[in-house]
Amino acid sequence: MAGAALCLDLTRLLSRVGLGPLTGVDRVERAYADWVLAVDPDPRFLVRTSRGYLICGADGARAFLQALDAGGPWGKPDFLSRLTGKAANPRHAGEALLRRHALARCLPGGLLPRLSDHLREDTVYLNTGHSNLSEHTLAAVQALPDLRAAVFIHDLIPLEHPEYSSPGFPAHFAQMLTQVMTRADLILCNSQDTAERLRGRFVDAPPVLPAHLGVPAPARPEPLAFDKDVPRFVALGTIEPRKNHALLLDVWEKLPEATRPHLHIVGRRGWADAALLDRLDSHPLRNIAIFEHEGLSDGQVRTLLTGAHGLLFPTHAEGFGLPAVEAAQLGTLPICADLPVLREILGDYAVYLDPLNAYSWMETIKKRSAVSLAAESVAEFRVPTWAEHFRTVEAALWPGRQ
Structure with a gap:
């Protein structure tokens, strides 16, 4: 899309390195990565690592996503990984790969000037993974007047059903959500139901945009041993x-x-x-x-x-x-x-x-x-698509653009 300037946060996907198949939230961030690479000729990607922040361009994101999709290889550990004794840890291998491709690196205190140096005017910071939504990160984005923040909220389950969350997480989630509602310019969500729950809980919320998630084409069948003769x-x-x-x-x-x-x-x-x-x-x-x-x-x-x-x-x-x-x-x-x-x-x-x-x-x-x-006669289900999802998102981010 002409004029699109995007910075996608990939912290969630980095946290999933080595943990097996992607979860539903992970898949959303993965889909957004493909979309950002497709619509912005010079995108940026922000990642919070165990040693500060990294800013990468398209080449770094593609290298990371390719290794993530394939489960590796991640390349040789760098000096920092060896120094900390975590070279064999899958997440730290992912961090090492991203550092090799980084346009900028900084400790937390240097995030604001690094964002100012490397993000274009009118950039939209996108966070779709419920990760790195700290006061520090969001305040740095908000401090730059030409930036906007769009944050994806997947559900309110930790607030509405704290019994289904690990101890301490509902309080963390509430704090995170308060920061988002205070500092984001647009809230994206996956359903009208989630949107209504957000609006009901936060009367002064920024605009909330529901857009059903896309479902990619099914993967090719692969062999799996089980008894096919039993329902x-x-x-x-x-x-x-x-x-x-x-x-x-x-x-x-x-x-x-x-x-x-x-x-x-x-x-x-x-x-x-x-x-x-x-x-x-x-x-x-x-x-x-x-x-x-x-x-x-x-x-x-x-x-x-x-x-x-x-x-x-x-x-x-x-x-x-x-x-x-x-x-x-x-x-x-x-x-x-x-x-x-x-x-x-x-x-x-x-x-x-x-x-x-x-x-x-x-x-x-x-x-x-x-x-x-x-x-049995099975009715055909109309599958929501990512193309439909992103048309809705684009219309909200850039009204009137073609």
């Missing part, structure tokens, strides 16, 4: 209390053994109470009718979802609900918690159930297991 359901997402895996374990214990389908739990173990993880590890149906998968590729997830009798999503709270959208894209029925945001995104395509009512889930799963997928 299967998939639960996709980080294993944590908010996702309500406990309900699914309850249901599988009560399903009749003779007709019990398989449950495939896909996702890394996040913040979760020890009792849930112990129960999953020691469950009598583990590796018999309940299977846990961590670190699957996108292609393997597609293989597992394609032909499944449903995607089970009994989550207590969501900002968007990407797993359900990805399932719908593949023609797999999402069976979801009855949340406003999921109805907004999925409409009539999903089945909605009370996430506290295990009986309704059990009965739905029993009936669904008996359905012949070959004879």
